[in-house]
Amino acid sequence: MTTYRVYDIQWETDGKSVPGLPVEVVVDLDEDPSEDAENDAVNRVSNDHGWLIADCKIEQVT
Secondary structure, three states: OEEEEEEEEEEEOOOOOOOOOOOEEEEEEOOOOOHHHHHHHHHHHHHHHOOEEEEEEEEEOO
């Protein structure tokens, strides 16, 4: 399992005010670290919160 920290998240909310969207999320993935795994972590955060991520930073934690 690999853990990623997705942070400095800027959400694409179509100009709507959406309270409660996080600016940082930690995600565990059951796959080896790779470029695709980072994209999977961002996609998971987006899917979990129902909004696209316009921009963010990501780092492997473990």
